[in-house]
Amino acid sequence: MFSSFLTPEWLANSSIVPMAHGDGDSHTGGGFVGFIDSLLELVNQGLGPGSSWNPVAGIEALGSNIHPFIVHFPIAFLTGFLLLEVIGLSVRSVTIRQIASGMLYFGAAGALVAATAGLIAADSVPHSAEVHHILEWHERLGLTVATLSGALAVWRAVVGTRFSAMAQALHLIVAGIVGVCLFFAADLGGLMVYQYGVGVKSLQQADDHHSASHNHVHHHSEDVELEVEN
Numbered sequence: 001m002f003s004s005f006l007t008p009e010w011l012a013n014s015s016i017v018p019m020a021h022g023d024g025d026s027h028t029g030g031g032f033v034g035f036i037d038s039l040l041e042l043v044n045q046g047l048g049p050g051s052s053w054n055p056v057a058g059i060e061a062l063g064s065n066i067h068p069f070i071v072h073f074p075i076a077f078l079t080g081f082l083l084l085e086v087i088g089l090s091v092r093s094v095t096i097r098q099i100a101s102g103m104l105y106f107g108a109a110g111a112l113v114a115a116t117a118g119l120i121a122a123d124s125v126p127h128s129a130e131v132h133h134i135l136e137w138h139e140r141l142g143l144t145v146a147t148l149s150g151a152l153a154v155w156r157a158v159v160g161t162r163f164s165a166m167a168q169a170l171h172l173i174v175a176g177i178v179g180v181c182l183f184f185a186a187d188l189g190g191l192m193v194y195q196y197g198v199g200v201k202s203l204q205q206a207d208d209h210h211s212a213s214h215n216h217v218h219h220h221s222e223d224v225e226l227e228v229e230n
Contacts, residue, residue, distance in 0.1 A: 065125055067117040068193075074114050075186060077107030078149055082179045085172065097161045108146070108153035115146040131196045134188055141185035148178045 081103035088096035122135060152174055163171055192198040 065121040067114060067121045070110065070117055071114040074107045074110035075182060077103045077110055078178060078182055081107055082175050085175060094161060101156050104149065104153050104156055108149040111146040111149050115142045118142050125198060127198050131192055131198055134192055138185055138188040138192065141181045144181045145178055145185060148174055
């Protein structure tokens, strides 16, 4: 009873479940060895050609345009740097500001790689003339983020967290500019993808079952509204 409760249904129905006393079929050899053999076979089938399951299918679909895969890292690190820097200054914590420094270093490096990948993608990804203007502003903002965050990282690596009051104010202002540029660059990037489909090889279409279910729910909601009005 307990084994049926703890074993998922998909695993219980598969051929990789090990026999308790090694009494599996002759193909797998039974027991633990048979379980390992069947598990490796399952993984090999999943990763093989024509398989519907691929753990890196998204990366393969990107092709030469790896910008969408990389860009999330500098966004996370630089946002974390800005937040931790403000908190560290507010509570006067050297430890928090040291963590913020690490965030800045990783974020600046990621911004440089993301900007480079973005420039490469701009020449390879098809886009309309309407989108080109948005793309140019996205590039400018991305290059600004990479340049300013790189300058802050070098400044921080040389000086550390020992800033004078004026230098600290300038450092925080530049960090704020990085945050603003990062926000608008991300917004324009989302606009290009979700509004204009830039870099999207094929737009998803709802299947018939989902569409039918959606229409059924929609019509059912209209019927309920009519009954309430009556």
